[in-house]
Amino acid sequence: MHTTSRRTFLALTGLSALAVAGCGTASGSGVRNTRTLRYQGSAGAVSPAELAAALGHLEDLELKWVGNTISGPQDIQSAASGQTDFGGAFNGAVVKLAAGKAPIKAVVSYYGADKHAFNGFYVTEDSPIRSPRDLLGKKVGMNTLGAHHEAMLDIYLKNHGLSRAESGRVERIVVPPVNTEQSLRRGQIEVGVLGGILRDKALETGGLRKLFSDYDLRGAFSAGSYVFTKRFIEQNPETVGIFVTGVGKALDWSRTTPRDEVVAKLTEIVGKRGRNESAEPLKYWRSYGVSAPGGRIAAQELTVWNDWLSDRGDIKAGQVDVDQLYTNEFNAAATKGR
Template sequence: MPAAPARTRTTTSRRQFLTLLGISAAAVSCGTATASGGGGGGGGAQLKKLKYQGSVGAVSLPELAADLGYLGDVTLDWVGNTISGPQDIQSAATGQTHFGGAFNGAVVKLAAGKAPIKAVVSYYGSDQYSYGGYYVLEDSPIRSARDLIGKKVGMNTLGAHYQALLDIYLSRNGLSKADAAKVEALVIPPVNTEQALRQKQIEVAVLSGVLRDKALAAGGIRPLFTDYELLGAFSAGTYVMTQRFIKENPDTVRTFVTGVAKAIEWSRTTPREEVIARMTAIVKKRGRNEDTTTLQYWHSYGVAETGGRIGDKEFQLWLDWLGERGEIKKGQLKAADLYTNEFNGYGKGA
């Protein structure tokens, strides 16, 4: 039996989340200097080896693009595995890696902290095949947003994608800020979330991917809502790079972004069994002693737009959400200033 989930208050966890993203200008300046690769924008040699963080037992779009040969002379240098999206983009902003990916709300927070970053391509989202659901026990009395008042909702991290969607669900279903504050979001490791729900340590469990599919196969749970039902198909996260790195290495950035865009479309148009076989081979040959079982449950990356192109809507929703929460000043940032499609050679509607 796992330990009971920590009952950390949302305010405390939000403070920890903001601390994670609270990067000083000096740290960013120092970090980007080490990762810049030297004056490519001025005609010098551009950096061709990109440091990045991966995920255990998973294949990211850049990894897939590299294996498919879409990155040309650009190579990837794995430096370890990320613990979260906010940590991954913090590493990119401070120069420990050359790119990182996170929920777009986390990207907004980082930009609001004056980190000189730019989103370059979407890499995950929700669609009819890939989505996150908020599940309750089959016999649970919870049937509506109002039924969540005073209840505990377990999710992988606070201040990010799943807490944002919970807040939007509560707001759209008429809960006041005071009532919404009574819904307690808790951090629970994804592998323990289903068990915590079944043992009634929490009333709602956020499940996605293989963990969702396994839980549904076991029976006894039902969805309260899903992010796909709430917002439709949408791209939820982007890869970011520092503005300095982009300026000094434009050809490398173009190769990287276009390669990721091609990998998105390859995964979308290739039979699922073939995609899974390719991913399994990638994980096995990198030799990190990883379990490939979860890859069998892969359905899609969930990216909504062709080639991962980014639009204002990918950021405006989270700008509004963070503004309402008082975590950024309303009007402080414009969606269009947070991203660029300049380096995405896949093209609109290609």
């Protein structure tokens, strides 16, 4: 759902420290236990938070839409600077923003990878590429550099014994997701990363073969989290508890309810909110990809990106204390542990 939203990962998170440094009141509305939460949405999509509201799991909380986000990093930066009350992004972006001293805390997972919701690395059916070593000197098209797809490629190569120097010989090319299939079929790239609707439509056409996917590499895992500022949490603990628990319940509902019923509900939500958008993409919805009960956050879902960013030199080792970056404290739908 948010594959394209990670496009500005490096640029925006690099600026995040400056944005936050100039904002001493990154606390949302400042009202103790506010009943209104400002947020950004996405055209033609329904987030777990929006689903939670429609299912009545947010009790008397009101979600106030202030516009659509251009990326996950921009979304959580808006929350950190007080322009919105919460935001969601790829966990690597959450780690990077925290490294820039943003006073944020991840409170619940909201998207991930499973057998239905995954990003695959595809080649043409007749491609000679069959193994990791075959990728040396080849072009791999992905939505952005320094984020989820490049991390998965690095992990794939490392897991199969390729050195850092050898990994560097695999050329990573930025290709807009809507152009990836065409670029792959035309031979402009040898490997293309496809997910969601774009993946399903490309596979319907035929002629492509999966080399590997993020789900193949790591199994089911949560990939992104909703965050609030620490100050907002301190001032509005009851509100945060209702929100986090409600999102967790909505995720559980989406996972245990027949797909047709979920798609019908999502389509109904888009139809009622009047944002001049198409509900057509929802026909391809299969899963939010969050398998953890109640959207519970596991430390590993943040440490894997913390380690990867450290290895790349994007952040310093020990710069981010992952244990302080997330909490399951407010999630009554996932009460075990932290």
